[in-house]
Amino acid sequence: GQSLEQPSEVTAVEGAIVQINCTYQTSGFYGLSWYQQHDGGAPTFLSYNALDGLEETGRFSSFLSRSDSYGYLLLQELQMKDSASYFCAVKVTGGGNKLTFGTGTQLKVEL
Amino acid sequence: DTGVSQDPRHKITKRGQNVTFRCDPISEHNRLYWYRQTLGQGPEFLTYFQNEAQLEKSRLLSDRFSAERPKGSFSTLEIQRTEQGDSAMYLCASSGGLGAGTQYFGPGTRLLVL
Numbered sequence: 001g002q003s004l005e006q007p008s009e010v011t012a013v014e015g016a017i018v019q020i021n022c023t024y025q026t027s028g029f030y031g032l033s034w035y036q037q038h039d040g041g042a043p044t045f046l047s048y049n050a051l052d053g054l055e056e057t058g059r060f061s062s063f064l065s066r067s068d069s070y071g072y073l074l075l076q077e078l079q080m081k082d083s084a085s086y087f088c089a090v091k092v093t094g095g096g097n098k099l100t101f102g103t104g105t106q107l108k109v110e111l
Numbered sequence: 112d113t114g115v116s117q118d119p120r121h122k123i124t125k126r127g128q129n130v131t132f133r134c135d136p137i138s139e140h141n142r143l144y145w146y147r148q149t150l151g152q153g154p155e156f157l158t159y160f161q162n163e164a165q166l167e168k169s170r171l172l173s174d175r176f177s178a179e180r181p182k183g184s185f186s187t188l189e190i191q192r193t194e195q196g197d198s199a200m201y202l203c204a205s206s207g208g209l210g211a212g213t214q215y216f217g218p219g220t221r222l223l224v225l
Binding site: 030031032033035041042043044045048050087089091097098099100101102103104 | 142144151152153154155156159161166167169202204206210212213214215216217218219
């Protein structure tokens, strides 16, 4: 089976930079996705990494190290609206087309 | 691109009743997924369609659950003889050429079984 570990909660101040880590154990690995979910809302796609390295999209960046079974989401210039839950999710080889999600990291941005 | 839509957004039912949810994916997406999410957890995979073919079903999906995608466009998820444990958010997602790593979710249907 697959297991993913993320911190349950992270707090940061507006304007700061925060990193949310995700480690995974899988029987095979294809790629790592990140989703944002506000309370009561649907998950929103942020990024997908299949290869090692850093992918940047505006204020958000995502990193993957396949050899370390590790990835992170980096949020820069934090804004209050970034307060949400962030989920990492893996797509595994031989696992069909489903994503397996972590339990999520609750990010609180304070003034 | 109008995004993924789901209907209804909220459903309250009594235990033992049947319920049906509908999902309309992004029009050019041929892959459609159903997930279930409970409070404090990430979405859990239920089932996957490529066009009209149901290619995967989770072991979580008991015999009381059935899903269809008859013309490869919209999909329905039916729960028969609902139980209180079925109370959850039911999410639909779709993906296209970028593959399963890039899935776009609908707003979900929140089910409460009394």
